[in-house]
Amino acid sequence: MRLAALAAGAALLLAAAPALANERHPTQGELERELVCPTCHTTLDESDAPIAREMKAMIRQRIAQGATKSEIEQELVDEFGPTVLGVPRKRGFDLLAWALPLGGIGVAAAGLAFGAWRWSRARDRGATAPQASSAAPLDPELDRRVDEELARFDA
Amino acid sequence: MRLLRPLAVAVVVALLGLLVWDMAQSDGSKVAKKVDAGQVVAAPKLVLPYHERDGVFDLAAQRGKVVVVNFWASWCQGCKKEAAALNAAARHWRNKGVVFVGVDVNDFRRAASRFVDRHDVGYTIVRDGPGSTLGKWGVTGLPETFFVDRKGRVVPPHVLAAATRAQLDEGIRRARRS
Numbered sequence: 258m259r260l261a262a263l264a265a266g267a268a269l270l271l272a273a274a275p276a277l278a279n280e281r282h283p284t285q286g287e288l289e290r291e292l293v294c295p296t297c298h299t300t301l302d303e304s305d306a307p308i309a310r311e312m313k314a315m316i317r318q319r320i321a322q323g324a325t326k327s328e329i330e331q332e333l334v335d336e337f338g339p340t341v342l343g344v345p346r347k348r349g350f351d352l353l354a355w356a357l358p359l360g361g362i363g364v365a366a367a368g369l370a371f372g373a374w375r376w377s378r379a380r381d382r383g384a385t386a387p388q389a390s391s392a393a394p395l396d397p398e399l400d401r402r403v404d405e406e407l408a409r410f411d412a
Numbered sequence: 413m414r415l416l417r418p419l420a421v422a423v424v425v426a427l428l429g430l431l432v433w434d435m436a437q438s439d440g441s442k443v444a445k446k447v448d449a450g451q452v453v454a455a456p457k458l459v460l461p462y463h464e465r466d467g468v469f470d471l472a473a474q475r476g477k478v479v480v481v482n483f484w485a486s487w488c489q490g491c492k493k494e495a496a497a498l499n500a501a502a503r504h505w506r507n508k509g510v511v512f513v514g515v516d517v518n519d520f521r522r523a524a525s526r527f528v529d530r531h532d533v534g535y536t537i538v539r540d541g542p543g544s545t546l547g548k549w550g551v552t553g554l555p556e557t558f559f560v561d562r563k564g565r566v567v568p569p570h571v572l573a574a575a576t577r578a579q580l581d582e583g584i585r586r587a588r589r590s
Contacts (some may be wrong), residue, residue: 307488
């Protein structure tokens with residue numbers, strides 16, 4: 258049990274390490290791929306607009322000064338607003354952009370599960386109904402004919 | 413199950429409301445087109461923070477004055493070209509009930525400050541970093557200049573390139589007559 262917990266902790270650390278490294282030492286390329294040019298609305302790496310060139314120069318300068326990824330992103334958001342981020346932030350009001358689709362998927366899955374449960378219950382009820390009727394006593398005439406047929410087979 | 417139907421109706425109504433709201437918001441993009449077609453239209457809302465000083469500029473508060481609204485950015489070549497003409501016109505019309513406002517869009521604050529210093533801009537500069545006003549006015553490139561009359565209406569002409577002194581004077585005269 259302890260070994261499993263240790264392994265899980267190590268796996269978590271291994272998974273988090275690249276993200277932490279990216280946060281502390283962002284690269285020009287990754288920021289250019291993630292940030293959006295405010296005039297042409299494409300990512301910076303795909304834009305050659307004058308403001309995109311200025312943004313790239315600012316990013317280069319801030320990386321050289323040792324700024325973290327979130328510091329650079331925040332400075333650009335302060336200048337150009339949150340639309341400069343390619344994806345919404347995972348905090349505050351922007352969190353809704355992540356939560357709503359996930360919530361929608363959850364609600365849809367719950368609805369599907371509920372529907373499947375109801376459907377399977379209805380089917381079970383349908384399947385048990387004939388069994389209940391088969392337990393009822395047979396008509397005497399039919400009972401006699403069945404006995405005759407069985408006797409023929411036995412002969 | 414009884415709750416599900418009204419909930420679905422509410423969601424559909426909300427989505428329809430969102431669509432109508434979005435259409436109403438994007439309606440402003442027709443302003444430039446209408447003015448170019450010779451029409452006079454109500455000026456879209458323009459409430460923006462001043463560049464390098466506290467406070468907010470509100471176009472609606474300028475009623476009774478002619479307002480020259482110039483959209484610009486420090487990285488725009490045409491904006492450098494028209495800077496002298498804008499400055500001269502702003503000085504000339506300053507005490508004649510005409511207000512000049514430069515809307516700095518999609519620009520770094522520091523770069524805008526350098527531009528203002530280098531070109532000795534003497535009129536009001538407001539800041540719109542995200543460029544949120546561009547759609548409402550129908551601005552498609554920089555620089556662009558609009559003329560707002562004393563009643564808060566945008567009147568022709570709409571200058572789609574670097575404005576010359578003659579274009580600025582003509583626009584102001586027409587706005588004063590409107």
